[in-house]
Amino acid sequence: MECERMLLVLEYLTRCTDDTRGVTLRQICTYLDNNYQLQHVSPLTVQRDLDRLGNAGYEITMETGAHNTHYYRLRNRGFTLNEIRFLVDSVSMNHFLTPEQKQHLIRKFEQLCSEKEVRQLMNRIQIAGMVPPDLDLLRNLEQIYAIMAEKRKIHFSYGKMNPHKQVEYVSKDRNMIPCQVLYFQERFYLKCRNGTDGTIRTYRVDRMQDIRGGASFRRCEPIPKPDGAVVDIFEPEQVDTVVLRVRRYLLDDLLKRFGSYASAVPDPEKPDFVQLRVRMCISKGFPRWALRYGADLEVLKPEALRRQVQEKVQAMAALYSPE
Secondary structure, three states, X not given: OHHHHHHHHHHHHHHHOEOOEOEOHHHHHHHHHHHHOOOOOOHHHHHHHHHHHHHXXXXXXXXXXXXXXEEXXXXXXXXXXXXXXXXXXXXXXXXOOOHHHHHHHHHHHHOOOOHHHHHHOOOOOOOOOOOOOOOOHHHHHHHHHHHHHOOEEEEEEEEEEOOOOOEEEEEEEEEEEEEEEEEXXXXXXXXXXXXXXXXXXXXXXXXXXXXXXXXEOOOOOXXXXXXXXXXXXXXXXXXXXXXXXXXXHHHHHHHHHHHHHXXXXXXXXXXXXXXXXXXXXXXXOHHHHHHOOHHHEEEEEOHHHHHHHHHHHHHHHHHHOOO
16 A cells, blocks of 8 residues: 555656645645545655655655745656657657547656646647558557567568558468568558568558568578668669759758768759769669659769669650650
């Protein structure tokens, strides 16, 4: 009973004290009486509970106010209000959590705050878009992490959207060794090694269903870290230095994206453009990435990569040419 009472005292200090507000021993006694029917708890007993909490590592301070009244408050809660607000905003912005899941997580964060601080968390970020009602991303990730921790191969159904806006799942046993989970461009991906030929396969976690573990394995060959800038989730076919001519308004965004792999110089032919030299991981998705910028980005080198983009442009032009 003493341990339970100490936790109730800690809960009250968490919710009702902050940097500007403390509570008295008598207020704590009244709280225990009104909310938990603990009528016979004396201020001396509460004082002992506070001392034990202090010995357990909780920073509880006491200040003397008017009429020699002592006020107690809990300090150093582990997270500051700004840190909790950041976590709450991150949950609010998540594209994969349902409103119910968001509310559940946010209530847990609120338990770390005082009542005053909870009111300051009410203005939460809202996002447009809908989450599929059948998607439980947290459960998918939990199952994947458990299978990876157990060093077991993974089996699952994998789905793709059909023209009727329905996800059609294909169920089959997959000889896949789960290696790592990546968060890339607002999606979660699972990277696996094929247990037969060792090739790397990538799956969207939100397209996985009926996840289950298979046979155990001894060791997973690590997936090498990319030695260059990455523009898509596909495995690179090569790493090479790419020269891009880009319009100046794109420079900030691309330099941040490419980081230390990129350098820029003024373009000698077009004053509104700059040239970027980027050490880049080149995959089959590179032409699609380059074409998203339209005429504001041109691939200059290497020549073979430039030809790939040209072929994509020609194929696009053929779709819109008059018959």
